Amino acid sequence: MAATGIYAGLLLAMRVFYVIQPLEDGKPMPNRDVIEFPQLLGLGMVMHMPIEMVSYLNQGQGEMKELGDIISEKIFWQLCEMDLIFLDGDKWFVTEEGSAILKLVGGTPIARSLKDERVKEFEQIVDKVKQQHPDSFIGWA
Secondary structure, rough: HHHHHHHHHHHHHOOOOOOOOOOOHOOHHHHHHHEEHHHHHHHHHHOOOHHHHHHHOOOOEEEEEHHHHHHHHHHHHHHHHOOOOEEOOOOOEEEEHHHHHHHHHOOOOOHHHHOOOOHHHHHHHHHHHHHHHHOOOOOOO
């Protein structure tokens, strides 16, 4: 029953929590008997991110300036609220839960296939540029 409730909450993009029944017919207390799972909602969010964003976050940490170029402020704060990343000064870090979610999403067959497809597209562009300008390709030693 709990798994069904969690799944329904994820589908509806709701915060998921579990209430432990208190001893001796007591009333549930928020900090003792209510367990919230914000990372589960984060799983749904990460599954809808572009593969480039997932790959970037998979680095585990970085400068806020770079992250600001890739992720909007709204998405950043949502990831913080879901305990997937945290901010320390001008650097960001992926939490342990966030790392597990990024690994799970990045390792799905569709994500791997999309990543391979993007790499092939990039290689085709590089090959085309090499053919058009064989004597002046940047990066050749």
